[in-house]
Amino acid sequence: MSIYEKIRLLAKEKKISIAELERTLNFGNSTIRKWEHQSPSVDRLQKVADYFNVSISTLINENNIHYSKEQECIEELSQFILLKTHGLAEETQAYLIEDFKDYLEFKSDKVRSEEK
Known part of the structure; x- marks a missing residue:
């Protein structure tokens, strides 16, 4: 296209x-x-x-369907997580993902409070 x-x-x-x-x-x-x-x-x-x-x-990009910037961010983050946790035990992957979510929530809250 x-x-x-x-x-x-x-x-x-x-x-x-x-x-x-x-x-x-x-x-x-x-x-x-x-x-x-x-x-x-x-x-x-x-x-x-x-x-x-x-x-x-x-x-x-000829073969790229259109994504919103938010969708592109989600895709990039998903690929990063898969790449970094590849080959780890399933329990370890789950732990790291939960830990990452907690950290991201903490940092997002901190940045929001600083922006006010």
Whole structure:
């Protein structure tokens, strides 16, 4: 799927036309439509990715279905945990995962309280 096709699909899901998206992002008329045959600049691609809350890699990767940034974070974290606990006993894996969840909760609470 091309960049343009992915953007068109994302726009359709958000119930916005490509022309409306171009106006919202202060792009010229047909800027995004040209991406069907031309490569966009990174800064413009980033604006589109931010608008739809996806990563640039989601837009440019041909075989990548679109994920939200939250879904990408979950996937990355899952892969990290699997990689780091691979080959360990099942009980050890479960212990480390629980310990990691506790630590993450502790750190998240701490950061939230510091941000207030």
